[in-house]
Amino acid sequence: MDALLKSLLMPLPLLLLWLLFATILCVRKQPLGLWLLCLAVIALWCGSSSALTERLAAGLELRYPAYQPSGAIDNIIVLGCYHSDYSHLPLSSRMAECSVARLTEGIILWHQHPEARLIVSGHLPGLSGNHTQLAADLAIALGVDERKIVRMTQPTNTQQEAAAAAPLIVDQRNVLVTSAIHMPRAMRWFDYYGAEVTAAPAHFQVRRPAGEHGIAGYLPSPQGIRTLTLTHYEYLALWQQRFKLWWDPENP
Incomplete structure (x- = not known):
């Protein structure tokens, strides 16, 4: 759109x-x-x-539960989100909240499975900064071996990310990391392109059971909108x- x-x-x-x-x-x-x-x-x-x-x-x-380790992993695919073009900001602040949450989950999984490749992706045509490179730089700063990072710099949306990743992960054990609210759409695209992945949702908006909001939960708030x-x-x-x-x- x-x-x-x-x-x-x-x-x-x-x-x-x-x-x-x-x-x-x-x-x-x-x-x-x-x-x-x-x-x-x-x-x-x-x-x-x-x-x-x-x-x-x-x-x-809640369509996909939090990822539970269940054996070896070959690839951890972290989908891109957004970043700031202002280079005076520190690296962690240039990456948007959704990007940091996704990448953090991917990095945690990589530290549990250092034999796996960390595949990062995303290109934002309207911005001069390279989103994929920023994600790779943050991952390296947080201890990921640069030799284990695969950069997909061309995809600009989820469909293109799935199409680009599919040939790289054929017949391997793959985990897909993206925002929980975005996961159903992402899984459908990966399934369409024949890529078998296990969901590892991150960046949840729903963090408590429905009955635990209290009266304050029914008041207008920026988080609600x-x-x-x-x-x-x-x-x-x-x-x-x-x-x-x-x-x-x-x-x-």
């Missing part, structure tokens, strides 16, 4: 447009405006409540993926 369209389709811009439309109707003294305004406020409250948004995220995040945004984005991307596979299953 185009970056601008992605931004406009996120929950907060949609809710703000809804509020703006309702306000215009209220100014024009249209009865519908007041109803829409009330509904928008309720939607904003619910959409920023962690107790509610985490339940939506759980439908994606953030979880809603990530969940909303993934469901849109899953529908886009399904459409691609339905439209041209041989060459999506």
Whole structure:
């Protein structure tokens, strides 16, 4: 999806447009405006409540349990996420939270299986910094043997990452690391390209059982709207993926 369209389709811009439309109707003294305004406020409250948004995220995040070691590993594939282009920042701060969480999980697994290759990937066309190289640099700084790192510098999205990794991991024991909320979509792409991988989700948004939020969990919060945004984005991307596979299953 185009970056601008992605931004406009996120929950907060949609809710703000809804509020703006309702306000215009209220100014024009249209009865519908007041109803829409009330509904928008309720939607904003619910959409920023962690107790509610985490339940939506759980439908994606809990499909794959945390990885449990079960023998040797040949490849640990860590999917890319995002980084900052500001070079004055330290390496750990240049990598986005999602990138650090994914890479940290991959590095932990590598230290448990130092015989494995650590495959890092991701290219962000709009940024000058090399995302894959930054990931490799951070992994090396945290003790990974540089000779064990494989860099896939060309893929710009999950589908391309799966297509590029598949030929490298044929008939091997592979673990896939990405954000828990992103894992269902990633696993579907790896399965499509015939790559057998075991999920090792990281960067969970849902970190507590639904009944343990308390009253505070139902109050509006930045974390609530953030979880809603990530969940909303993934469901849109899953529908886009399904459409691609339905439209041209041989060459999506």
